[in-house]
Amino acid sequence: MSELQIQAGRAREAWRILAVADTETKNKALQRMADCLLEDAQRIMEANKLDVEAAQAKGTSAAFIERLTLNEKRIDAMANGLRDVARLNDPIGEELDAWTRPNGLNIVRRRVPLGVIGIIYESRPNVTADAAALCLKSGNAVILRGGSDAFRSNAAIMESLRRGVKEAGLPEDCVSLVMDPSRETAGELMRMNEYIDVLIPRGGKGLIQSVVKNATVPVIQTGDGVCHVYVDRDCELALAQTVAVSAKISRPSVCNSAETLLVDEAIAETFLPGCVKELKEKGVEVRGCEKVLKVCPDVVPAAEEDWDTEYNDMIYSVKVVSGVKEAVAHINRHGTRHSEAIMTENAETAAYFKGMIDAAAVYVNASTRFTDGGEFGFGAEIGISTQKLHARGPMGLNELTTYKYEITGSGQIR
């Protein structure tokens, strides 16, 4: 047996106990995990310092260093995140459905944990605490495989989390970290079907594609977001401009921000000049199709690949379309099934858009930026699913569960 198989076997054993643990015990564990993080803040920051120094020596970007760095405020935030999850409703045990068959069999569909979840993520150490908290509250054991650049930070955080779990009377193997953050262990994790029920990759496109390609364990694909705002001929122009601009600039680095603005040709000449002007004033690089260039000659010409690019940056591709039909066709071809918005006052056009768009979240007269567990009222999220199996859109605690059928009879046979 490999190291990882031993670890995963322990996680599976721990899960058997966690799966039937009561809410009070799980909440106590989350509170103790938070306490331990705060108690160990000094040790965690020292470990983090080594990671940051190594990353600096390698010459990684300032943004990377920024995401990697921990300080007291960030450790406080992690601890508060754990306490927030303790306050959420426990989804486990809920009776989702119940009925009795003509032969007298009583069938109950009950919510249960998924089992052992593997999470593969990049170098943001706060994910270690967030993911552990959500998995534990939903009764799942978790094996975390973080990026090698944050390994010392993750290991220090994990030590505190495991101490908290243990002090609350649960097996510490409910949460664990892969101690060899090499490419090989990631590959092994992806194929441990006997031990791991679900894999959730969190990170950039490359990481997610690698997991989708190489995993035999079922995967929930997250993250990728080429989101669109379509401004229809029947919109309120000022409102449409507000939403179109905000969906790009309010936080361009995240997956639910808009990448492409589609404008109905019937209003292109009235809408585009003002909107493009505001975008430029706010620092956005606008890349337009030929029809946009005719109205706003000073924008950058868009290339074909722009329509498929998630910039995650202050860049916006803009295209004029003949109406809602072309907008829908463009989105279904170039979108990533994440979040799509239409600005229109026409109920029929809105209904067509809602019905025809194939995405997790379809917005009428609102920004795509609301696709988020917190904004949906889920309290927290482990990621945003862009696949269709199991869960779609923001994944909160419920989305980390499955169900089982409990059937009670009096000796029925077939």
Added chain:
Amino acid sequence: MSELQIQAGRAREAWRILAVADTETKNKALQRMADCLLEDAQRIMEANKLDVEAAQAKGTSAAFIERLTLNEKRIDAMANGLRDVARLNDPIGEELDAWTRPNGLNIVRRRVPLGVIGIIYESRPNVTADAAALCLKSGNAVILRGGSDAFRSNAAIMESLRRGVKEAGLPEDCVSLVMDPSRETAGELMRMNEYIDVLIPRGGKGLIQSVVKNATVPVIQTGDGVCHVYVDRDCELALAQTVAVSAKISRPSVCNSAETLLVDEAIAETFLPGCVKELKEKGVEVRGCEKVLKVCPDVVPAAEEDWDTEYNDMIYSVKVVSGVKEAVAHINRHGTRHSEAIMTENAETAAYFKGMIDAAAVYVNASTRFTDGGEFGFGAEIGISTQKLHARGPMGLNELTTYKYEITGSGQIR
């Protein structure tokens, strides 16, 4: 573009129309598909005759030939199956949940089709009609890839089904068959993530494992069933014997039949002799552990691999365990998370078993054989999921759907 990419592209385009088709149109298509099958029965049987002759020439087993052969009665049954699906409720469009956020955003979670489903199956031509019907009713386009031994039969059936779909005014590409049933096309289908949303393999263990291993498209794993009946010390002995015997013999070839009988040592001496006697009288080969052999010296000794074997045959492995705890541990180790039963009158023991067993269906005082879409009241099923993502247990029309969030605002931004 490959042949298969062209076909899948057409399926995707057809799906856009099918996804928003009304119930009446879909039902009309199902009825016309049934009519066409009956009208074309002669042509279908001629094609089938060629498949059967080729299979006989290859020297395949009698059971294989039996599953492959079509006659008027079986074509009638296929047509009736299509009409049965027409009578089921249409799951699409259902509002699963709805709420309004403090910022005024109204969120609706609505049931929608999965998209394009790929089904890879072995040489049972009736699957062609069954699977097409369930996918169409649930608004999904389907690409079927049947076994090469049934290719001529499947192609003939598909020709009739497509004619029916077209005559009802839907695009015939809603249902199609892969016209080159080679290993290569199966492999290609498994990796067409851009075109296919979900893969469902139907068939033996080898087929399913190959799909799980090689697919990058999300898979719903079905079928594998090493199911157990545990007879507890607090059971009604006569009832337990009835269920234990029936769960094996009522239809040994299917996945929900029992493969292993676990008996509490406290009642081994009173229960085993009568039960083993009845099993033998009914033609079952009993393979027992050492403790079984002590009570019933005339049974075959079980080998270690017996506990992991799905016989699908009149063979039953029998093991004495120290009580419900060992029974649960044995099942969670050797079971395939399909269906597990306990016979007990003790409510506490039953609750422990229900809580601790990790399986799609857990039975108290009933046979495992009820894990079936029809028996659950789903009307029909596409298979029995043994994984935890998306759907667990019998998969009816609801399990062939996903959801999307429709969010309506008045210009909200973040």
